[in-house]
Amino acid sequence: MSELRIIAKQTGNFLEDFRPGQVFRHKGGKTLTEGLFATFTEFAMTSNPLAKNARYARAYGFRGLTAPPGLVMLVAFSQTVEDVSENARANLEYIDMRFGAPVYIGDTIEVETKVLNVRPSSSRPNLGIVHVQSVARKNLGADDEAVVMTWQRKVQVYKRDDDAELHAGEVAPDDVPCPLWLPEYDPARDYKSLAHLTSPDSYFEDFEVGTRIEHSRGRTMTSEHIHLTAVLDNTSQVHCNQFMIDLDPKQYVGGQLIIFGGIPFVLCLGLSSPDVGDNALGDVVYPTGRHTAPLFAGDTVFAATEILGKRDFEGRPDLGLLEARLLGHKFERSDGAESEDAPPGWKKTRIFELDRQIAVKRRSHYA
């Protein structure tokens, strides 16, 4: 069959394909199985029993095991990759990431994205920035249809053709209601009998503004990231196509496969979980977040949390709103340069930062 006509498929959009106001209804959709749940709740050492202990989750008024915010984020975000960032160089910023209805095993998540802004890079003619707003809903058409997450992000995207005209411009974001669903506080429930299942020192009363908590554990990532990323339907080739990298290593960050940003995002949440997230009933919003350095197989990830503020949670005297900044870092060989916050021979590299507002239980009501 030497006379076959060859069709070289391209996937994903390039910079010149995006138009302000354009809406993508993403392909696929994803039903949350117990397989996904086990893999992604737990590779990151999440310790909140809402995601691990069905007895605890039901006693609090959830229907059963409840997806932690990191899992919801991984599933929802990955649905947008093919259309938005398959041909991206980097994800620049997460903005106003809000959580809504709880996500349970068996729920099906589908996602839409609206293009808000397209602009060229000032310094690199083959790149530009796309700003999008995404909405993830569950169980469309069913009685429990609900928004589970909304977020914006800015992403640096390659042009297919350096000389192509852009559809530069801007539209306003939609107002998408995404209120965090929380179970009612019911004094008749015996919450205290469950208090030993969470950390004794991560109630709202325990946090002090102006402190930084260095979380004790580190976790080394391996080439497992290729498998994890595939299972999420994240199709970006910089995470899984070693041959593409080998052909032109200088074109790619670090000259090797880069770990999908959702992995350190969720891993930092997990590492902080025993100290910060264990007694949370939900994450309300992540106002802003970004990756500040790439992560590669072999790196060990650590996390810290800065306590920025504490506020009452409106209408819920049993809860407080904790404002925190989650920081991720790794260590690299310093090649002689000394660093104050790293052991001799090493330097500390920040890889991730995320501002969080979390609904945290008060000891006065729960323990």
Place this chain on the structure above:
Amino acid sequence: MSELRIIAKQTGNFLEDFRPGQVFRHKGGKTLTEGLFATFTEFAMTSNPLAKNARYARAYGFRGLTAPPGLVMLVAFSQTVEDVSENARANLEYIDMRFGAPVYIGDTIEVETKVLNVRPSSSRPNLGIVHVQSVARKNLGADDEAVVMTWQRKVQVYKRDDDAELHAGEVAPDDVPCPLWLPEYDPARDYKSLAHLTSPDSYFEDFEVGTRIEHSRGRTMTSEHIHLTAVLDNTSQVHCNQFMIDLDPKQYVGGQLIIFGGIPFVLCLGLSSPDVGDNALGDVVYPTGRHTAPLFAGDTVFAATEILGKRDFEGRPDLGLLEARLLGHKFERSDGAESEDAPPGWKKTRIFELDRQIAVKRRSHYA
């Protein structure tokens, strides 16, 4: 306990153990859990929403998430490994692989195999070829008991004793009905409202005989293959016993652990899925297929599909029967030799080919 009598267990059959007409009712059986489903549907980037989005699958008339053909194949095939190919050197050919009833989470698959032909190798006295026919059924004894898959294969098997007599000979294959179950087309269903969940350009009308589609993505396999193969109950030692290889590397293909053929089989199906399988309702039959080169950890797999033919699907004006050839390849360093279809310094090595007949939706009825 120095006087213990030692029993060195052997597993699997050798060439001289097979007899034409012999039937193996394979041990174990396997219930399809959500864990298996998540792992094996998604490591390969399968994009058909029947396997990922329960809302979509139910709207089409399936009971829920439906195992893609690649997952059915991996589970059913692996059940036969201990008896048929634990002591094999290579799997030579897949023949007449047919799919029947849909497989859902919770279904239990059990497999039988009949030996059709045994013959010695003409050139190598320690090897021969066994030709078998296998049938996989689900939910034996239950109301929904059904054949889910039948296939034949030829496998090159080692002798235990080079001088042993063979039970050479041949019997005819059984006639095993295995009609592909497909949901009825119901004009009252609102299929069009789901059309955004699949590729817009992979309907039956979109394919043109005489074209080859180069699928855009590559996927690097890692040592994850050892774990994946174990989870499938595939016990063949050439996939997971590095010490055995280290003792006598020259005896083994490539002198290293070889990746179980089911992995590239399913990975090529997955890589082709956005372009070819996304709008399929089912795979009808794979008339023939084979592995043409081994795959090792570190290799990046690519796929292409040649469109061989298009036919009406009898009794189903909403569908067409697509005849295609799925090809898998990887790139290897060329050591100087130049190649037309590979970048400089590389050569393209075909690893897999599979003829497929697929029941594909027509845009006229579904979008």
Place this chain on the structure above:
Amino acid sequence: MSELRIIAKQTGNFLEDFRPGQVFRHKGGKTLTEGLFATFTEFAMTSNPLAKNARYARAYGFRGLTAPPGLVMLVAFSQTVEDVSENARANLEYIDMRFGAPVYIGDTIEVETKVLNVRPSSSRPNLGIVHVQSVARKNLGADDEAVVMTWQRKVQVYKRDDDAELHAGEVAPDDVPCPLWLPEYDPARDYKSLAHLTSPDSYFEDFEVGTRIEHSRGRTMTSEHIHLTAVLDNTSQVHCNQFMIDLDPKQYVGGQLIIFGGIPFVLCLGLSSPDVGDNALGDVVYPTGRHTAPLFAGDTVFAATEILGKRDFEGRPDLGLLEARLLGHKFERSDGAESEDAPPGWKKTRIFELDRQIAVKRRSHYA
């Protein structure tokens, strides 16, 4: 925010924190999902159909797929790590590990541990030994609440401060009833029709006291162990924090990440399964067990079983009680020294031993 107060979190207890009689009600708890089930039943090549084939399990009188003892052990044991052994150097001995109620998908396991004995090391001032007793229960507060496992273990734990006073001393273990639940033998059931699903030569009648069965398969472990250990909520840093090792390799066994002992424990059970565990209805007790050498990524694990005794199973003429010793080993380069039980150039290193009492079906009743 340069004036942040830094809180360096520590997790887990050090030797001086333990007091005889102290009780830990461990955090978290864990609901057994189908994801956990698939991963941990099958990475180890377990072949007992009670854990793989729901049709078989139900036909025998179980509610459905039944967690094999190795999975129950991994989940229950891991719950105790943060409190008991996060700061341990080594796990010295498993003692009187008993299995009770069957564990099904959806069951939630929670664990308590009592400190029995604390004593200093005679030779190393920064270490000592803690002896604990743990009890794992399922579905607390529900109708099917039950003890699923009890065990004792001795663990070598670091001191936080070499000069700290210990709470040395001893209390007696609790008497915790943990009878193995077994389905009734019912002559009306057609067990024989299922006999092809298990090994034909692993009934009670097949074992002979004074034999050692060398199991045929080996399984190479990879860096997958980091992921597996995280998914189990085992937080011990020696299994997953490569940076900690790199800072001071000499402080750690082998100067590299060590594989969590639960992994070879369960892997040896799995490798022995086709020959010894396939026709068991349950494991009754493991009187004693220990790790005798560390396991690292890249090692290939093999197993053997010595038959120590055979006894009637009280009240169950259909079963026998098999007393066996499970042995695990790997091979290391011998650097010149020859060894009788290893190929030239290699030496055989025992890594694990476990005494088992198993309830095994009699062929007379089941096949």
